[in-house]
Structures are given as C-alpha cells and as structure tokens.
Amino acid sequence: MDINFSKEDEEFRREVSTWLNENIPDFWKGIRLQPFGEVPEEDDVVEFLKEWQATLFDAGWAAITWPSEYGGRDANVVQRMILDEEMVKHRAPPSLNMGGISQLGPVLIAAGTKAQKERFLMPMLRGEELWCQGFSEPGAGSDLASLRTVAGDKGDHFLVNGQKVWTSMPARYADWCYALVRTDKDAPKHKGISYLLIDMKSPGITVRPLKNITGSVEFNEVFFDDVKVSKENIVGELNQGWxxxxxxxxxxxxxxxxxxxxxxxxxxxxxxxxxxxxxxxxxxxxxxxxxxxxxxxxxxxxxxxxxxxxxxxxxxxxxxxxxxxxxxxxxxxxxxxxxxxxxxxxxxxxxxxxxxxxxxxxxxxxxxxxxxxxxxxxxxxxxxxxxxxxxxxxxxxxxxx
Ligand SMILES: Cc1cc2nc3c(=O)[nH]c(=O)nc-3n(C[C@H](O)[C@H](O)[C@H](O)COP(=O)(O)OP(=O)(O)OC[C@H]3O[C@@H](n4cnc5c(N)ncnc54)[C@H](O)[C@@H]3O)c2cc1C
Missing domain, CATH: 1.20.140.10 (Butyryl-CoA Dehydrogenase, subunit A, domain 3)
Structure with missing residues (x-):
C-alpha cells in the first residue's frame, strides 16, 4: 500500500482547490444543510443542487474514475479521494444523486447492457435524473434476500407488486429507482431475485414520507401496485440479481x-x-x-x-x-x-x-x-x-x- 501522494496528485489537488474556490456560488454559502440525512425542503435549494451537479459534470468532476466515454475522465481512485477531500474541505454542496453515481453507476458500467449505459449514465451525472435505492422491505433488511416484492412475468414486461421502506432522500423527487425484486418464487431465496430499474413516474407507485428522529423527512415507504416495467430494464441476468x-x-x-x-x-x-x-x-x-x-x-x-x-x-x-x-x-x-x-x-x-x-x-x-x-x-x-x-x-x- 502506497500512502504517499505523487507530484501529479498534488498538482491535481491544487487544480481542484482552485476550481472550487472560483465556482462555489455565494448562494450556497448562506445555506446550512447537514451532509447526512437532511433533505432540502425548499424547491430553490433542490433546483440549485441539480444545477450544481450539472456544473460539476461540465467541468469534468462528476465521476472522475468512470471511463471518459461514460462522462468520467479515467482518473484513478487516489485522485477521486483527493477530489472528495477537497469538496469536503471547501464545504462544497453535496450531490443529490449520491446513490445513483456511487452505486448504480459502477454497477451499470460493470454489468449493464450497452443500451442501459447509453440511456442512463449521462442524465445521472448531469443531475437530470435522480435515483433512489429500493432494496429494504418491512421484512427484509439484514436478511435482504427474504424480500417479497414480486415482478410477475407478462411477456415483454413485468408487473411489480409490493412495498419498499427506508427509501432515502431522493425518493420524494426521484425519477428512477434501482430495486431488487423477486422474479422466481420457487427458487431458493438468493436465486430468484433480479435487479430492476423502475421509472418512479409509472402509474401504480405511491411514495409515503417518513419523518425520523432528527425531524427530517429523510425516508419514504414506496408502494408498487401493478407497476409495468420493461424487461429491458433488468441489470445483469434474470434471477441473478443477488x-x-x-x-x-x-x-x-x-x-x-x-x-x-x-x-x-x-x-x-x-x-x-x-x-x-x-x-x-x-x-x-x-x-x-x-x-x-x-x-x-x-x-x-x-x-x-x-x-x-x-x-x-x-x-x-x-x-x-x-x-x-x-x-x-x-x-x-x-x-x-x-x-x-x-x-x-x-x-x-x-x-x-x-x-x-x-x-x-x-x-x-x-x-x-x-x-x-x-x-x-x-x-x-x-x-x-x-x-x-x-x-x-x-x-x-x-x-x-
Ligand atoms: C440512514 C439510513 C438510510 C437508509 N437508506 C436506505 C435506502 O435508501 N434504501 C434501502 O433499501 N434501505 C435503506 N436503509 C435501510 C437499511 O439498509 C436497513 O435498515 C438495514 O439493512 C437493517 O435492516 P432492518 O432495519 O430491517 O433491521 P433488521 O435486519 O431487522 O435488524 C435488527 C437488528 O438485528 C441485528 N441482526 C440482524 N441480522 C443479524 C445477524 N445475522 N447477525 C447479527 N445481528 C443481526 C441487526 O444488526 C440489528 O441490530 C437505510 C437505513 C438507514 C438507517
């Protein structure tokens, strides 16, 4: 393990720091939003955070370790760490699309189809489409493989029925959800699950906010009632979602x-x-x-x-x-x-x-x-x-x- 930063890394740090000094807008300096769990209530703050995501993308900072063909800049993870360090040090605005960029993005790059990468990665990086994570359910947290939300096979599409819980902050204004669903009820529990991308604007989805101990409406319950999802939206193979x-x-x-x-x-x-x-x-x-x-x-x-x-x-x-x-x-x-x-x-x-x-x-x-x-x-x-x-x-x- 090498824990020293190279000359190039230090130069990269200076570049990031200069950019942040010049680009964090005054508007943000008056806002005090906790980085974990505090959801912006005001529409103008949400809009600002989306614009900030687009600004990061335009400047080439949105997901620097991703390949350039998907909007990254082929940087190594040490540079990513430097970027993150500088963002925190400069009190830069947080990303509204953390789950999408830090979880779904790398998953799509490794396991998604060409069409999925082309369709979803750029709008995610630009903050045009926000993502939430639909894994946990009332009876499936630590034992996630016990999940019971079902995606029934209807030929060219699935019909999704069930409930997710703890769906974090963007669920209220998320455009899409990366979810785990059961696609084979008869298989052993780890073998009948698929990883599915669900359009949150689909008919049949109800989002119910949950207020937590901080007073913030950080979580949501999400209900799926006959929600139609194209089979093209499976990431990886059918029943191999685990x-x-x-x-x-x-x-x-x-x-x-x-x-x-x-x-x-x-x-x-x-x-x-x-x-x-x-x-x-x-x-x-x-x-x-x-x-x-x-x-x-x-x-x-x-x-x-x-x-x-x-x-x-x-x-x-x-x-x-x-x-x-x-x-x-x-x-x-x-x-x-x-x-x-x-x-x-x-x-x-x-x-x-x-x-x-x-x-x-x-x-x-x-x-x-x-x-x-x-x-x-x-x-x-x-x-x-x-x-x-x-x-x-x-x-x-x-x-x-
Ligand atoms: C801030 C926050 C954000 C979250 N955001 C999301 C989100 O966006 N999307 C999403 O899908 N989920 C989200 N979650 C849910 C989170 O993943 C679950 O809460 C977590 O996995 C635990 O599941 P559970 O709440 O059902 O607790 P349980 O699984 O019921 O656990 C209860 C207790 O039993 C213990 N326990 C359970 N199994 C074992 C074991 N095998 N060995 C030892 N101890 C065990 C646990 O450690 C815990 O103390 C979020 C949770 C939090 C707190």
Missing part, C-alpha cells in the same frame, strides 16, 4: 465509509474550534485534561479511518471492485462518528440539551442534529453486526456463525 446487489452494496459501503471518514476529519476540526470557545465554571473547556485526552483519542481514530480508507482504495485499484474490505471502512467510520458526537455533547455540557432554533443553542443545534443522526450511521448500508459478519467470514475466513 450477485449484482452484492456489487452494489460493496460500492455503497465503500463510498459511505469514505464519506464518513472525510466528514469525521472536518467535524473534528470544527469540534476543536467549538471547544476553544466554550467555558465551564469560568474556565475554558479546552484546558480540561480529560476533554483534551478525548479529543486526542478522536484524532487517532479519525486518522486510522483515513489510513484504512486509503487501504480500501488501494485494494480497489488492484482488484477493480471494492470487495468485502469496504465493510471495514463503513464499520469503523460510523463508530468513530458516534463517539465524536457523544464527545461534542459532553463538551457542551447542559447546553447539549438546547436544540436548533433556540437563542441559547450553540451553533444553532448543528451538533445536536449530528449527534442524533449519528445513531443511524451504524444501521445504514447494513448494520454493524452485518459488517462484522462479512469481515469475519469473507476477510478473516472464520466459519459461518
């Missing part, structure tokens, strides 16, 4: 883990700034030796996450796909984030109970939101227990429990 789903999940875990790592670093910097401003019993909190030790511990944990992220990316460079190691990034970064947010609450002391909107709140409740939202980080993209099972069985080679 393999495609696993590839998708590896990309999801890696991209989420890397994103948490980057934000953990920025949040630790912000947490230190907050600590310097806080006083308790007339004394600066930053002078408290116990708090100082906890901040140092958090710094060590963030740095471990960063190095692990580089190791995952190095592995991906060699193998061409993330592999089970992506579970390490996803597991560690979410645990580090939860510990850091608990520390933020400890640093604020009694003020930790004052939320957004109060004149007494610290930084308008930023840390309260981040603390509550951190609880979801060890669940999303597979719970910590599921990640540990993957690490035990597929990396350490331990017997199945």
């Amino acid at each position: 393999k495609v789903a696993n590839m998708n999940l590896e990309h999801e875990r890696l991209s989420l883990g890397l994103a948490f790592n980057l934000y953990n670093k920025r949040w630790l910097d912000d947490l230190i700034v907050m600590t310097r401003k806080m006083k308790r019993k007339g004394r600066p909190v930053v002078e408290n030796p116990r708090i100082r030790q906890k901040i140092a511990q958090s710094y060590i944990e963030v740095e471990i996450g960063r190095l692990n992220g580089i190791r995952s990316l190095s592995g991906m460079l060699k193998k061409g796909r993330p592999g089970p190691e992506s579970s390490m990034s996803r597991l560690w970064s979410s645990v580090v984030n939860q510990r850091m947010m608990e520390l933020a609450m400890e640093i604020q002391g009694p003020y930790s109970q004052v939320d957004r909107g109060s004149t007494q709140s610290i930084e308008d409740g930023f840390w309260q939101y981040a603390y509550v939202r951190s609880k979801a980080h060890t669940i999303a993209a597979g719970t910590s227990e599921v990640q540990k099972n993957i690490i035990a069985e597929r990396i350490l080679g331990l017997p199945r429990g």
Whole structure:
C-alpha cells in the first residue's frame, strides 16, 4: 500500500482547490444543510443542487474514475479521494444523486447492457435524473434476500407488486429507482431475485414520507401496485440479481465509509474550534485534561479511518471492485462518528440539551442534529453486526456463525 501522494496528485489537488474556490456560488454559502440525512425542503435549494451537479459534470468532476466515454475522465481512485477531500474541505454542496453515481453507476458500467449505459449514465451525472435505492422491505433488511416484492412475468414486461421502506432522500423527487425484486418464487431465496430499474413516474407507485428522529423527512415507504416495467430494464441476468446487489452494496459501503471518514476529519476540526470557545465554571473547556485526552483519542481514530480508507482504495485499484474490505471502512467510520458526537455533547455540557432554533443553542443545534443522526450511521448500508459478519467470514475466513 502506497500512502504517499505523487507530484501529479498534488498538482491535481491544487487544480481542484482552485476550481472550487472560483465556482462555489455565494448562494450556497448562506445555506446550512447537514451532509447526512437532511433533505432540502425548499424547491430553490433542490433546483440549485441539480444545477450544481450539472456544473460539476461540465467541468469534468462528476465521476472522475468512470471511463471518459461514460462522462468520467479515467482518473484513478487516489485522485477521486483527493477530489472528495477537497469538496469536503471547501464545504462544497453535496450531490443529490449520491446513490445513483456511487452505486448504480459502477454497477451499470460493470454489468449493464450497452443500451442501459447509453440511456442512463449521462442524465445521472448531469443531475437530470435522480435515483433512489429500493432494496429494504418491512421484512427484509439484514436478511435482504427474504424480500417479497414480486415482478410477475407478462411477456415483454413485468408487473411489480409490493412495498419498499427506508427509501432515502431522493425518493420524494426521484425519477428512477434501482430495486431488487423477486422474479422466481420457487427458487431458493438468493436465486430468484433480479435487479430492476423502475421509472418512479409509472402509474401504480405511491411514495409515503417518513419523518425520523432528527425531524427530517429523510425516508419514504414506496408502494408498487401493478407497476409495468420493461424487461429491458433488468441489470445483469434474470434471477441473478443477488450477485449484482452484492456489487452494489460493496460500492455503497465503500463510498459511505469514505464519506464518513472525510466528514469525521472536518467535524473534528470544527469540534476543536467549538471547544476553544466554550467555558465551564469560568474556565475554558479546552484546558480540561480529560476533554483534551478525548479529543486526542478522536484524532487517532479519525486518522486510522483515513489510513484504512486509503487501504480500501488501494485494494480497489488492484482488484477493480471494492470487495468485502469496504465493510471495514463503513464499520469503523460510523463508530468513530458516534463517539465524536457523544464527545461534542459532553463538551457542551447542559447546553447539549438546547436544540436548533433556540437563542441559547450553540451553533444553532448543528451538533445536536449530528449527534442524533449519528445513531443511524451504524444501521445504514447494513448494520454493524452485518459488517462484522462479512469481515469475519469473507476477510478473516472464520466459519459461518
Ligand atoms: C440512514 C439510513 C438510510 C437508509 N437508506 C436506505 C435506502 O435508501 N434504501 C434501502 O433499501 N434501505 C435503506 N436503509 C435501510 C437499511 O439498509 C436497513 O435498515 C438495514 O439493512 C437493517 O435492516 P432492518 O432495519 O430491517 O433491521 P433488521 O435486519 O431487522 O435488524 C435488527 C437488528 O438485528 C441485528 N441482526 C440482524 N441480522 C443479524 C445477524 N445475522 N447477525 C447479527 N445481528 C443481526 C441487526 O444488526 C440489528 O441490530 C437505510 C437505513 C438507514 C438507517
């Protein structure tokens, strides 16, 4: 594993940084949107984020590791990491199409038909079509292969019936959904699943919003009632969707883990700034030796996450796909984030109970939101227990429990 950046990489970093300094619009600097889970309520913010996606695409930053024929620039994953680092450091607007670009895009490139690549990749990168993920169901989360949404064979098309849940943010305004559906009820459960692209504007789809503990309408239930889907929209082979789903999940875990790592670093910097401003019993909190030790511990944990992220990316460079190691990034970064947010609450002391909107709140409740939202980080993209099972069985080679 090489963790040094080359001269070309450093030059690339300067190029990204200059571009971001010149192109992040003033409009964005007045908006405070949490990067995880907070859904923009205002239409003008949604429109702005779509335009930002198009701006990234026009400048060649939308998906730099993709082949240039699909809108990327054939960059290596180290450059992708540099780009992501700079985006977070410059507080650039987040992508509304994260699931599409970081999960479905690589899946289509590896397993999609020529027609699917031509039809879907460019509009995804330009932010013209937003994607949501329809995997989980009320009875199928960790045990995803138990899913019961059915796609019945009707000759040249399927009729989809069933329910998805936890469908994250863009479902409310998503144009398309990459979903797992059962196409053979009689086969063993992992062998009767297909990976299907469903137009969210189709008749028969109902989206019901769910508000979570942060107060944000982050999730949705999605109901399918005789929804017609062309057979051309299967990715990979019929009934072989489990393999495609696993590839998708590896990309999801890696991209989420890397994103948490980057934000953990920025949040630790912000947490230190907050600590310097806080006083308790007339004394600066930053002078408290116990708090100082906890901040140092958090710094060590963030740095471990960063190095692990580089190791995952190095592995991906060699193998061409993330592999089970992506579970390490996803597991560690979410645990580090939860510990850091608990520390933020400890640093604020009694003020930790004052939320957004109060004149007494610290930084308008930023840390309260981040603390509550951190609880979801060890669940999303597979719970910590599921990640540990993957690490035990597929990396350490331990017997199945
Ligand atoms: C922020 C967030 C965003 C999400 N976005 C989406 C989305 O866009 N699309 C989508 O399809 N889904 C999404 N999900 C759903 C997510 O993938 C599931 O919540 C997750 O896989 C867990 O499934 P579950 O909620 O059904 O819990 P369950 O599977 O019922 O798990 C309950 C508990 O049992 C434990 N458990 C289960 N099986 C095992 C086992 N074999 N060994 C040890 N422990 C076990 C779990 O770790 C957990 O603690 C999202 C979830 C969150 C929190």
